Amino acid sequence: MLQTLSGPCFVASLLIFFVGLLGRAVWYVRGLDWRLERVAYGYHKDRSIPGAINSIAKWLLPGGTAGWRAQPVAMLAFFLLHFGAVLIPLFLLGHTVLLEQTTGICLPSLPPNVADILCIASLSGIALLVLRRLFSPTLRQLNTWKDWFVLLLTFLPFFTGLMAKFDVNAYDTWILLHVITGELFLVLAPFTKLAHIVLFFMSRAQLGMDYAIKRGGRARGGSFPW
Amino acid sequence: MSQILCSPAPLTTKEAIHELLADKGGAEYYKQMRQLKVNQDALAYDLQSTCKSRTRTWLNICAHCGMCADSCFFYKTNNNDPKQIPSYKIQSTLGELLRRNGRVDAEFMMHCMDVAWGQCTCCNRCGMYCPHGIDTGVMFSYLRGILFKQGFTPWEMKIGSGMHRVYGAQMDVTEEDWVDTCEWMCDENSEEWPGLEIPVEKVGADVMYICNAREPKHYPEDLAQAAILFHVTGTNWTVPRVGWENTSLTMFAGDFEGCAMNLKRIYDAVERLKPKVVVGTECGHAHRATVVEGPYWAGRESGDPPVPFMHYVEWVAHVLRTGKLKINPEKKLKMPCTLQDACNYVRNDGLGRYTREIMSYIAEDFREMDPHNEHNFCCGGGGGMNGIGRYRKERNVGLKNKLDQIRATGAEMVVTPCHNCWDAIRDMMEVYDEHNIKWSFLKPLLINMMEIPPNIEHVES
Ligand code: SF4
Ligand code: SF4
Ligand code: SF4
Numbered sequence: 287m288l289q290t291l292s293g294p295c296f297v298a299s300l301l302i303f304f305v306g307l308l309g310r311a312v313w314y315v316r317g318l319d320w321r322l323e324r325v326a327y328g329y330h331k332d333r334s335i336p337g338a339i340n341s342i343a344k345w346l347l348p349g350g351t352a353g354w355r356a357q358p359v360a361m362l363a364f365f366l367l368h369f370g371a372v373l374i375p376l377f378l379l380g381h382t383v384l385l386e387q388t389t390g391i392c393l394p395s396l397p398p399n400v401a402d403i404l405c406i407a408s409l410s411g412i413a414l415l416v417l418r419r420l421f422s423p424t425l426r427q428l429n430t431w432k433d434w435f436v437l438l439l440t441f442l443p444f445f446t447g448l449m450a451k452f453d454v455n456a457y458d459t460w461i462l463l464h465v466i467t468g469e470l471f472l473v474l475a476p477f478t479k480l481a482h483i484v485l486f487f488m489s490r491a492q493l494g495m496d497y498a499i500k501r502g503g504r505a506r507g508g509s510f511p512w
Numbered sequence: 513m514s515q516i517l518c519s520p521a522p523l524t525t526k527e528a529i530h531e532l533l534a535d536k537g538g539a540e541y542y543k544q545m546r547q548l549k550v551n552q553d554a555l556a557y558d559l560q561s562t563c564k565s566r567t568r569t570w571l572n573i574c575a576h577c578g579m580c581a582d583s584c585f586f587y588k589t590n591n592n593d594p595k596q597i598p599s600y601k602i603q604s605t606l607g608e609l610l611r612r613n614g615r616v617d618a619e620f621m622m623h624c625m626d627v628a629w630g631q632c633t634c635c636n637r638c639g640m641y642c643p644h645g646i647d648t649g650v651m652f653s654y655l656r657g658i659l660f661k662q663g664f665t666p667w668e669m670k671i672g673s674g675m676h677r678v679y680g681a682q683m684d685v686t687e688e689d690w691v692d693t694c695e696w697m698c699d700e701n702s703e704e705w706p707g708l709e710i711p712v713e714k715v716g717a718d719v720m721y722i723c724n725a726r727e728p729k730h731y732p733e734d735l736a737q738a739a740i741l742f743h744v745t746g747t748n749w750t751v752p753r754v755g756w757e758n759t760s761l762t763m764f765a766g767d768f769e770g771c772a773m774n775l776k777r778i779y780d781a782v783e784r785l786k787p788k789v790v791v792g793t794e795c796g797h798a799h800r801a802t803v804v805e806g807p808y809w810a811g812r813e814s815g816d817p818p819v820p821f822m823h824y825v826e827w828v829a830h831v832l833r834t835g836k837l838k839i840n841p842e843k844k845l846k847m848p849c850t851l852q853d854a855c856n857y858v859r860n861d862g863l864g865r866y867t868r869e870i871m872s873y874i875a876e877d878f879r880e881m882d883p884h885n886e887h888n889f890c891c892g893g894g895g896g897m898n899g900i901g902r903y904r905k906e907r908n909v910g911l912k913n914k915l916d917q918i919r920a921t922g923a924e925m926v927v928t929p930c931h932n933c934w935d936a937i938r939d940m941m942e943v944y945d946e947h948n949i950k951w952s953f954l955k956p957l958l959i960n961m962m963e964i965p966p967n968i969e970h971v972e973s
Contacts, residue, residue, distance in 0.1 A: 317565025324808035326815030345643055352887055353641040357579050364577075364643070427594030428576035428603075482573045486644055489569055493645035500804060500815055502862025505826070511886050512640065 306476025337498025
């Protein structure tokens with residue numbers, strides 16, 4: 287069973303993940319309309335490209351924007367979660383081995399103890415997010431079962447992966463659960479808010495271009511002070 | 513009253529405007545609105561054809577993280593009411609509309625109206641604080657367009673849109689009234705300023721000046737002050753006979769077809785008079801409508817207006833920098849001053865550097881608000897809110913935020929180069945009984961403190 291799951295099923299979920307996300311990105315770009323959004327996407331490239339890059343880069347930097355600085359707790363939670371969420375799936379030793387076996391793609395891997403730390407950091411990020419959601423009336427108003435579901439979907443692969451490593455006696459069970467939840471994440475990502483994995487970049491680039499092309503790029507000269 | 517006052521059709525005749533104006537406060541208008549039938553098929557079609565990937569993605573990926581909450585002054589001034597979170601406001605209106613694909617009733621549409629105009633000024637601040645770059649103000653502006661087409665528009669906005677369509681101005685100022693006011697203001701002031709001119713429809717002037725209809729209608733001295741400043745700086749300028757008004761209640765109303773008509777009048781004037789640049793008065797949304805969004809409504813693919821357009825602050829900074837306008841150092845503002853950054857040309861057109869440049873010339877003790885420039889808060893009356901009686905209470909609550917900001921600077925004077933902000937600041941001082949803080953446009957301040965060059969004749973009155 288584990289073999290099927292980590293063999294053909296793994297490849298299939300990877301495919302769904304990448305094709306699905308690519309599809310969403312393509313759909314996003316094709317749906318842009320200079321008249322409707324009132325942004326001259328095809329013009330002023332000298333401003334729009336730096337504007338787009340800047341709009342993404344500043345938000346990828348902890349403390350890089352006024353928004354992050356205004357909300358240190360949220361910032362901490364997001365970055366704790368996302369460092370691990372980006373690095374572990376790609377560069378954990380077990381993952382790179384599996385990837386090479388199934389697809390032939392070879393990636394460098396993280397030293398195991400770094401990976402452990404990242405994983406624990408991610409889990410603490412998730413814990414912080416949960417606390418924030420439970421205790422802030424603002425977030426209680428906003429969050430629906432879907433938001434909790436997405437968080438759960440993110441939590442499970444981290445949790446089961448970590449347990450497989452530390453609960454050696456039950457390794458087989460944990461690793462099975464890990465593969466299942468990991469693949470569930472991959473398969474569902476393109477169809478849930480997890481699609482922000484690519485759409486974050488799209489949306490940020492668009493707003494960056496909007497400000498650079500239309501809303502002040504000319505007078506402001508430099509980039510928008512996010 | 514038995515006639516139809518509330519319908520999806522825009523107002524296109526003087527009679528229709530007067531009928532609606534006669535319905536004081538829109539009592540009957542809103543009553544009829546409750547009975548209005550939503551054309552669900554047209555609504556669904558509109559959503560399908562105009563709500564594309566950008567907006568849908570914004571609504572879909574919103575992480576409900578709440579980071580936008582504190583950025584909205586309505587949320588802050590309503591004791592952190594979760595119903596005022598930008599994300600909640602848009603999800604429960606436009607988001608719901610999309611989920612139901614337009615299968616909604618008049619009650620829901622009126623709820624959307626009350627949120628789109630009564631809980632958002634389209635100041636775009638929240639978009640700066642959202643990690644995903646979700647610009648709720650842009651979405652509310654879009655929603656206003658959808659609502660306008662179905663007839664769910666606040667009474668004053670409906671009238672405003674009609675005024676633009678009928679008079680080519682936000683108020684009933686006809687071409688004749690306009691030209692008369694120009695002549696009158698010129699006559700009024702030519703004793704003090706011999707040689708003062710307000711050249712109407714002069715071809716080939718360097719500057720074509722356009723303004724807010726409130727100026728000729730209610731504060732004609734503003735027009736005179738503009739003329740004096742052009743005169744003193746030796747500017748070769750003109751005003752068009754038609755296309756002189758750059759505000760756009762149509763934009764606030766969501767009447768985007770009307771917006772395009774306004775633009776056409778102005779751009780046609782540019783075509784006729786061939787100025788090198790167009791200077792617009794001290795109005796924020798007028799600049800946004802004419803220069804920032806306007807080129808798109810006029811169908812210009814590059815997004816640029818046909819010739820460079822300057823907001824008044826850009827022009828003032830220019831004449832100060834080049835020495836065409838000199839300030840008498842004795843007469844600079846001595847009291848502590850602060851500056852209201854109008855979202856429409858500061859956050860949304862990057863002109864904050866020019867207003868600051870101006871402050872460096874005119875004020876000895878300039879104090880920034882916190883936050884300021886691109887990060888400023890809306891004055892509290894933007895997006896048409898100042899003018900809508902139905903949301904007066906909500907507006908007055910929101911005004912407190914700006915008043916607190918102003919008070920914290922210790923300033924006694926707020927320099928306010930925007931009509932809307934000016935109104936909001938005037939009102940907040942009254943609503944909250946603040947009598948020690950003044951506010952002003954730039955023009956009167958500049959006239960009081962400028963040095964009159966030797967070649968300009970001036971007779972002290
Ligand atoms: S900050 Fe952005 S992602 Fe977070 S709740 Fe607000 S709109 Fe949604
Ligand atoms: S655009 Fe301004 S007023 Fe509207 S929700 Fe955002 S911050 Fe609030
Ligand atoms: S009135 Fe002034 S501050 Fe308020 S939204 Fe308009 S430009 Fe912004």
